[in-house]
Amino acid sequence: MTTTRVRPARPDLPARHVPSRRPRPRRRSAGTVVAVVAVAAALGWAATGALDAVRGSDRGDAPLAAATPSPPAATGLDPELERRFDAARAAADADGVELSLTSGWRTATEQQRLVDAALERYGSAQEAHRWVLPPETSEHVAGLAIDVGPTDGALWLEQHGAEFGLCRTYANELWHFEAATEPGGTCPPMHDDASHGWG
Ligand SMILES: [Zn+2]
Incomplete structure (x- = not known):
């Protein structure tokens, strides 16, 4: 071989x-x-x-x-409100203004804690009710309200919010906004404070 x-x-x-x-x-x-x-x-x-x-x-x-589908709102906010705020924040950023969420959705328990704290702080129900609503009527508990900051950002949003359908709704709270009109619409007159929501 x-x-x-x-x-x-x-x-x-x-x-x-x-x-x-x-x-x-x-x-x-x-x-x-x-x-x-x-x-x-x-x-x-x-x-x-x-x-x-x-x-x-x-x-x-x-x-x-x-x-790309939007992820589920882990924030507890109404998805439309969240979309509008995201758009407004991007526009503020483009203007060089910081705009951030300081408080959004709250649980009923958290809201009740705020009510109790306001009662303690202001010493009278009448005054406390101007600043905080009960869980049953709070737009925050419903996921329909946002508080924003810092102050410059809140002022920017008051000026431009209607373009995105976001309105400041309380005369005594420059930070509180709700989706109270359609994007490009006109915001309704503000409430003086939150006391109307106590019935
Ligand atoms: Zn608020």
């Missing part, structure tokens, strides 16, 4: 001159990335955000953003 030996391809070259068997990974992988991106685009992966993840998502793609 004869053993067939495999001969080197180029036995005339010294070992150090044998061409490297390593491919040229840099050029090949660049081509692969281009191909993957092209294929992803062709398959419509952009709609899922996969292409955005490849490219980075700093281009402000409105269609992509619109295609």
